[in-house]
Amino acid sequence: MAFVSSGYNPDKPxxxxxxxxxxxxxxxxxxxxxxxxxGAWKYHEILEPGILVHVAESGDEVYSVRCGTARLMSVxxxxxxCDIADKHCDGYLRFTTRNNVEFMVxxxxxxxxxxxxxxxxxxNGGSYKFPIGGTGAGVSNIVHTQGWxxxxxxxxxASGTVKVIMDELFDExxxxxxxxxxxxxxxCCLNMCGACHCSDIAVVGIHRKPPLIDHEHxxxxxxxxxxxxxxxxxxxxxSKVEVDGTTYKTVAIKEERCMFCGNCxxxxxxxxxxxxxxxxxxxxxxxKISNRISQPKFSKVVVAYIPNEPPRWPTxxxxxxxxxxxxxxxxxxxxxxxxxxxxxxxxxxxxxxGIKFTKHLIDDFRDPAYYTWRQSTQFKF
Amino acid sequence: MAKHETPLLDQLESGPWPSFVADIKQQAxxxxxxxxxxxxxxxxxxxxxxxxxxxxSYSDGETHWKHGGIVGVFGYGGGVIGRYCDQPEQFxxxxxxxxxxxxxxxxxxxxTEFLRNIMKIWEMRGSGLTNMHGSTGDIVFLGTTTPxxxxxxxxxxxxxxxxxxxxxxxxxxxxxxxxxxxxxYACYDTQAACYDLxxxxxxxxxxxxxxxxxxxxxxxxxxxxxxxxxxSDFSVVxxxxxxxxxxxxxxxxxxxxxxxxxxxxxSGRDWGKFDIQKEVVDxxxxxxxKYEDGKLSINDKECMHCMHxxxxxxxxxxxxxxxxxxxxxxxxxxxxxxxxxxxLLVPFIKVEEPFDELKELIENIWDWWMEExxxxxxxxxxxxxxxxxxxxxxxxxxxxxxxxxxxRHNPYIFWKADEVEGSWDRDINEYRxxxxx
Numbered sequence: 001m002a003f004v005s006s007g008y009n010p011d012k013p014x015x016x017x018x019x020x021x022x023x024x025x026x027x028x029x030x031x032x033x034x035x036x037x038x039g040a041w042k043y044h045e046i047l048e049p050g051i052l053v054h055v056a057e058s059g060d061e062v063y064s065v066r067c068g069t070a071r072l073m074s075v076x077x078x079x080x081x082c083d084i085a086d087k088h089c090d091g092y093l094r095f096t097t098r099n100n101v102e103f104m105v106x107x108x109x110x111x112x113x114x115x116x117x118x119x120x121x122x123x124n125g126g127s128y129k130f131p132i133g134g135t136g137a138g139v140s141n142i143v144h145t146q147g148w149x150x151x152x153x154x155x156x157x158a159s160g161t162v163k164v165i166m167d168e169l170f171d172e173x174x175x176x177x178x179x180x181x182x183x184x185x186x187x188c189c190l191n192m193c194g195a196c197h198c199s200d201i202a203v204v205g206i207h208r209k210p211p212l213i214d215h216e217h218x219x220x221x222x223x224x225x226x227x228x229x230x231x232x233x234x235x236x237x238x239s240k241v242e243v244d245g246t247t248y249k250t251v252a253i254k255e256e257r258c259m260f261c262g263n264c265x266x267x268x269x270x271x272x273x274x275x276x277x278x279x280x281x282x283x284x285x286x287x288k289i290s291n292r293i294s295q296p297k298f299s300k301v302v303v304a305y306i307p308n309e310p311p312r313w314p315t316x317x318x319x320x321x322x323x324x325x326x327x328x329x330x331x332x333x334x335x336x337x338x339x340x341x342x343x344x345x346x347x348x349x350x351x352x353x354g355i356k357f358t359k360h361l362i363d364d365f366r367d368p369a370y371y372t373w374r375q376s377t378q379f380k381f
Numbered sequence: 382m383a384k385h386e387t388p389l390l391d392q393l394e395s396g397p398w399p400s401f402v403a404d405i406k407q408q409a410x411x412x413x414x415x416x417x418x419x420x421x422x423x424x425x426x427x428x429x430x431x432x433x434x435x436x437x438s439y440s441d442g443e444t445h446w447k448h449g450g451i452v453g454v455f456g457y458g459g460g461v462i463g464r465y466c467d468q469p470e471q472f473x474x475x476x477x478x479x480x481x482x483x484x485x486x487x488x489x490x491x492x493t494e495f496l497r498n499i500m501k502i503w504e505m506r507g508s509g510l511t512n513m514h515g516s517t518g519d520i521v522f523l524g525t526t527t528p529x530x531x532x533x534x535x536x537x538x539x540x541x542x543x544x545x546x547x548x549x550x551x552x553x554x555x556x557x558x559x560x561x562x563x564x565x566y567a568c569y570d571t572q573a574a575c576y577d578l579x580x581x582x583x584x585x586x587x588x589x590x591x592x593x594x595x596x597x598x599x600x601x602x603x604x605x606x607x608x609x610x611x612x613s614d615f616s617v618v619x620x621x622x623x624x625x626x627x628x629x630x631x632x633x634x635x636x637x638x639x640x641x642x643x644x645x646x647x648s649g650r651d652w653g654k655f656d657i658q659k660e661v662v663d664x665x666x667x668x669x670x671k672y673e674d675g676k677l678s679i680n681d682k683e684c685m686h687c688m689h690x691x692x693x694x695x696x697x698x699x700x701x702x703x704x705x706x707x708x709x710x711x712x713x714x715x716x717x718x719x720x721x722x723x724x725l726l727v728p729f730i731k732v733e734e735p736f737d738e739l740k741e742l743i744e745n746i747w748d749w750w751m752e753e754x755x756x757x758x759x760x761x762x763x764x765x766x767x768x769x770x771x772x773x774x775x776x777x778x779x780x781x782x783x784x785x786x787x788x789r790h791n792p793y794i795f796w797k798a799d800e801v802e803g804s805w806d807r808d809i810n811e812y813r814x815x816x817x818x
Contacts, residue, residue: 001420001421001422001424001425002420003422003528004420004422004505004532005532006531006532006533006535006536006539007535007539008531008532008534008535010531013455013456013531014455016539017455017456017538018538018539018542019456019457019538019587020544020583020584020586020587021538021542021543021544021583022484022544022576022579022580022583023484023485023486023487023543023544023554023576023579024484024486024495024541024542024543025486025576026486026487026488026490026562026572026576027572028486028492028495029486029490029491029492029495030490030562031490034490034562034563038561038562039561039567039570041561041563041564041565042565042696043565043644043695043696044564044565044644044695045641045644045645045695045696046644046645046646046648047645048645048648049648049649054563054564054565062563064563068398068399069399069513070398070399070400070401070404071401071512071513071514072401072404072405072510072511072512072523073401073404073510073511073512073513074404074405074407074408074428074509074510074511075408075500075503075504075509075510075511076404076407076408076411076509077404077407077408078496078500078511078513079497079500081496082493082496082497082500085493086493091492091493091494092490092491092492092493093490093491093493093496094488094489094490094491094559095489095491095513095514096489097489097518097556097558097606097607097608099513099514101513123394123399123400123403123404123407124394124403124406124407125391125394125395125400125402125403126394126395126396127394127395127396127397127398127399127400127403128397128398128399129399130399131397131398131399135646136643136644136645136646136647136648136649137643137646137647137649138649143516144516145516146512147444148435148438148439148443148444148445148446149401149431149435149523150446150464150478150480150523150524151444151446152444152446152447152448152449152464153444154444157435157438157439159401160393160439162398163393163396163398163400163401163402164393164396166398167396167397167398170396170397170398173398175649176645176646176647176648176649176650177649177650178649181646187714190714190715190716191714191716192714192715192716192720193515193516193517193714194516195516195608195611195612195712195713195714196714197611197714197715197720198608198611198612198720198722226756229755229756230757232717232718261715261716261717263716263717263757265448267757269447269448274443274444275443276441276442276443277442279442279443289605289608289610289611290603290604290605290688291603291604291605291610291618291686291687291688292603292604292687292688292689292692293664293666293687293689294666296605296610296611296722297722298720298722308442310389310439310440310442311389311390311392311393311439312392312393333647333652333660334643334660334664334689334693365719366718366719368719
């Protein structure tokens, strides 16, 4: 494994340096039919789940075949996508904001062969490489974060939880069998890199134990004032601790004030808080981003804690299945999960789904909590 | 033969959904064989060791990645995230496993030529594993070592002419929906706006000077496909302010059942015959649609721009011609002060090249936030702490009933001295002439 230089010269780092050149401009990569009809699209239809046609004012058509992916993907897999795009789509493809890949062709005649090719490809182990779906009133691909694959603060895995949820909801991905779109997101900790706080169903990794304190190393690895300032509830304060006759500058934590957000750990590696028994998942539902009919809204916590049960997280998938099934049966056409829950009332949501309401579901974080308590005798028995 | 036993992960190879485990295994195998004779610049067993450390996490229920260190390329403060394994002896292939964020083309269209070129860099100088794409939108290269970073940057910027994205307390890689390229709802050119502002603010993107991260996102319409209003500090959401265009013949075709409602999105179930009264008129939040004598009419003055009628009958209803965007500010995920959605700042703005109005607004907001924002405080939190009026003040925007859901509940109004007749300066002795002690 000899080192191969690209031409970069460490002695003269500014020599031939191309800095701040930004992304490649998008119009270099548009398929010809897209480029030709840019800004002149008339309407679209979903011909079947995962297959869209967009019709331009010129009469031109573009057919897009949408496939789910695992988001974490290898060079080998991406090259296979390129082979497919070269074979069927004149060398163009695109990805969606929900981590699907789309293959586009400019005539209906080309769709069947593309579709057959995509569905024929499977990984060793039997899973589809390119399942077609993710459109309309169904479940699209899950937006997610890194989890145990690559992140230093996760309370759960992301790629694994996504895999098991999408295995469970595969018919909902390949079908249009929901009352409205169901958008699911997974965040492996409260940082929510994917911002899943406005999803129909949000899976959020949570810690439940306060940070450990690595007293003997803390002052060497952290700026104590930053660690103190990082705590939103003021639970961290500067302190001194004696270990084996040596006094160390460190912090003390008022544990009952800790809400396990992990922000102190982000500022200070000597305050880790992950723990196999403490960590797990909070399940949130009823959020949305779209302005359609009702306003965008946050997801609400309906299960405060589900343990991590790798590799297939059975309690998590079963709970999601229950929510999806009850929603699917009860909601009106076009009604998002959160709109349905609000229409029937949250007391009914818990009754119908059989999810137990607990004290942990009552907000107690700062002022906004008050706006979630009931100030009325208008409720249902 | 796999380097590590992975009995737990192996269970994720079954089931219909694409298996990331199977995919990592296939990359591991290709690296081991190396039939193309690539001069691999990081350990050959990187993929095996990633599976190994992940298996350990699956049995421990805890992550095995250390707190990131500071790594990067010369002159940049972002774009690379340091990552080290906390069991380097067991998994030497991933002892150093840094992430490289690469700026994606807006709308995420690619030619296979470009994709193959960047993949070539990554199979030689990295793990061969990626995220397509990261949550913010970047192409994410997962796993390389420090000596490769400058080499990767050099090859990216010279051979494929693409730059790194953002990380840290800076402008994060802006993202847009696919906009006018393939959507009839786009009220402005999201890709052009996103590209122009990305290029304008390369310095802010690569050199952290902010209190915390800052995200722009560009949605072409209120459907919000890139989730701008949920997650960006500066959300540009397309909107029109004139009339929705109606094709009455197409309306009749929906009513008659010739066109499937909602573009066919409900095809998997029998919802019965399309009922325009129930499915469109009654669901309109502005209650401004009528369907009488076979004719649809909209009182556009009362339209809430929710998109429902247009989404339901895309062949009959089209966005208006006077198009632009609404600007909303301050969305974020829970860390630190709880989740926030973006709040409306500018009800309507024309979004046209050279986007000067947008830039002026952004720079005014940045000047204020950089002055007043605390360390790790997102714009939304600064807005809450300092008040929405402050944002109006620094951007020179007049208050408007559209800025609120409803007016305030309390009369604790922070009047300023210059807003009150005679100001606040008064003489206590004059007062005492009128009022005894």
